[in-house]
Amino acid sequence: MINAAPADAGNVSVPTMAGPRQTSVPELVVATGFSVMAVSYMINAMDRQVFAPLLPTIRSEYGFGLQEGGLLATGFTLGMALAGLPAGYLVDRFSRKTVMVVSIVIYSLGTLATTLASDWVDMSAYRIFSGFGEGMQSAALFAAVGAFFNHRRGLAFGALGVAFGVGNFLGPLVGVHLATTYDTWRAPFVVFGSFGLVVALIAVFAVSRRMTERVVEATVSTATFDYMPASPYNRNSIALAISTAIGGVVIYGVLGLYPTFLINQLHYTRADSALALSFVGFGGVAGLLGGWLGDRVDQRNLLIGSYLGISVVGILIYQAQGALGWQCVFAFLMGVGTGFVFPNSSSAMQRAVRPNQVGLGAGLFVTSYYLLAAFSGLLFTALVAAFGWRQAGMWQVTVLPLVAVLALAFVRTAQFNNAVRQRSH
Template structure:
C-alpha cells in the first residue's frame, strides 16, 4: 500500500485549508492514526454485539416479549440509518475528523445510558441514539479511509472490518463474563462506553487531519471518469443499495436473535451461546482477505457467491439442530461470508460506483441502505418465529431473502466502476 499511503500535498481540505500547508505524515503517524480508527470501530462493534447474548437476561428483568426483545436487538440500526444520509451531506462539507470524534462520543454515551432505562420506550431511545452515533462514525471512517487508500480501498476496508470482527468476537465473551462476575448485565455497557470515550480523547491528538481529510479528487489518479455516470444515484449504486437492504435484513435478523435461538430452541447455556456468537466474529476476521480479494476480482461475482453461501449456511444452522462444535463452525462460516466478504465489498463497491467527489454520499447511502431496514429485522424475525417456528423463519429470512440480493446484483455493471476489476 505504499503508493496509496503517500500524502497528497495538493489536496484541498474540507475546512478550506490546503494540505500543502501541513507537514507530510510519517509512516508511524499514519499507522497510529489508522490503528486508533480501527480500534474505535472495534468498540463500535462491541457496543452493538454485547446486547444479543445478554438479551435473555434483559427480557427477564423487564418482562419484554420476544418481539420487543428482537426489536431492541436490532433497532440501533434505525439510528444508523437516520444518520447515513445526513452524515454523507456533512462529510462532503465539513471536516471528517470532527464528524468522527462527535460520533464516537455520541454512541458511547448512548451505550452507557442503556442500563439506566426504566422500560421499553427509553431503552429504545438509548439504542437508537447509540446507533445514530455508530452510523455517523461508519460513514466518516469509510469516507475518510476510502479517499486516503483509494487504490487499496477494499484492503483498507477489510482491515477495518477485521477490527469490527474482533469486537464481535470478544464482546459476547466479555459481556457474559462480566454479567456472571457482577451478577448484572449492566457492567459491560459501562465498560464499553468508557472505552469509546477514551479512544475519542486519544484520537483528538493522534489521528491527524492529513489522514482523514485527503481530497478524493486528488486521491484517485487512475485516469478519466467519463465512463462513470454523472449522478451518485445511478444504476450501479441503486442496485447495490437494494442488495445492501436485503443483506442488512438477513444478516442482522440473524445476528440479533441467534443467541436467543441457541438458548430457547437448542437449549444451550448462556456461555455456549456466547461462544457460538464469538465464532461469528472469528469468521468475520476474514474481512482482511475478503477486502483484499475484492480489489482483485469482479466484485459483483464475489458478492453473488457470498450471498449464496449465506443462504446455504443458514440451512445448516436452522435445520440440522447441530451440537455446539458444529454450530460454532456454521457461525464461523456465517461470519466469514456475511461480515468478512459481503460487508466490506458492498461498501467499497458503492464507493467505486460513484465519482470521486461523491464518495461521502456513497458512504451515507451504504449506511442508510444497509442499516435502515435492518432496524426492524429482529422484529420481523421474531414475528416469523411466532408464526412458523425457528426453522421456517430462518428459511424465509436468512435462506430465501438473500436470493433477492442476488437478483439485484445482476443489474450491476462493473465496467462502470472506478479502479475496479471489470
C-alpha cells in the same frame, strides 16, 4: 502496511484539501491514525454485540415479549440508518475527523444510558441514539479511509472488517463475563461506554487530519470519469443499495436473535450461546481476505458468491441445528460470509459514484445496510411465532439472500470509478 499509493519507503503521499499539491504523511502517522480508527470501530462492534447474548436476561427483568426483545436487538440500526445520509453530507463538506470523534462520543453515551432505562420505550430510545452515533462513525470512517487508501480501498476496508470482527468476537464473551462477575447485565454497558469515551479522547490527538481529509480527485487527476453517471443515485448504486439492504436484514436477523435461538430452541446456557455468537466475529476476520479479493476480482461476482454462501450457512444453522461444536463452526462460516459482504458492499458503493461523491456513497451504504436491518429482529420473531425457528431461518436467512443476488445482476462494474479507462484524445 497498506499503502495509499506508491510512495517513498518512509512516507505516504497525500494531497491537501486546498488542491493537488502533494504533502508527505509519515508512515508512523498513518499507522497510528489507522490503528486508533480501527480500535474505535472495534468498540463500535462490541457495543452492538453485547446486547444480543444478554437479551434473555434483559427480557426477564423488564418483562419484554419475544417480539419486543427482537425489535430491541436490532432496532439500534434504525439510528444508524437515519445517520447515514446526513453523515455522508457532512463528511463531504466538513472535517471527517470531527464527525468521527463526535460520533464515538454519541454512541458511547448511548451505551452508558442504556443502563438507566426504566421501560421498553426508554431502552429503545437509548439504543437508537447509540445507533445514530455508530452510523455517523461508519460513514465518516469509511469515507476517510476510502479516500486515503483509494488504490487499496477494498483491502483497507477489509482491515477495518478485521477490527470489527474482533469486536464481534470479544463483545459477547467479555460482556457475559462482566455481567456474570458483577451479577448485573449493566456492567458491560458501563465498561464499553467508558472505553469508547477514552478512545474518542485519544483520537483527538492521535488521528491526523492529513489522513482523514484527503481529496480523492487529486490522486486520480490523469483519469476522466465521464463514463460514469453524474448522479450518485445511479443504476449501480441503487442496485448495490438494494442488495446491501437485504444483506442487513439477513445478517442482523442472525446476529440479533442467534443467542435467543440457541437458548430457547437448542437449550444452550447463556455462556455457550455467547461463545457460539463470538465465532461470527472470529469468522469476520476473513474480511481482510474479502477486501483484498475485492481489489482484484469483479466485485459483483464476489458479492454474488458471498450471498450464496450465506444462504447455504443458513440451512446449516437453522435446519441442521447441530451441537455446540457444530454451531460454532456454522457461526464461523456466517462470519466469513459477512466478512466478505460488508467491506465489498461498502467499497463497491463508493466505487459506484464519482470520486468527489465518496461521502455520499459511504452515507448511502450506511443507510441502505441498516435501515431495514432495524426491523430484521421484528421480522424474524414474527416468522418464528408463525412458523417456528426452522421455517423462519429458511425464509430470512436462506431465501432472502437470493433476492440480493438478483439485484446484483444489474450491477455493471465497468462503470465503477476504479475501472481501467484511458483519457480520450
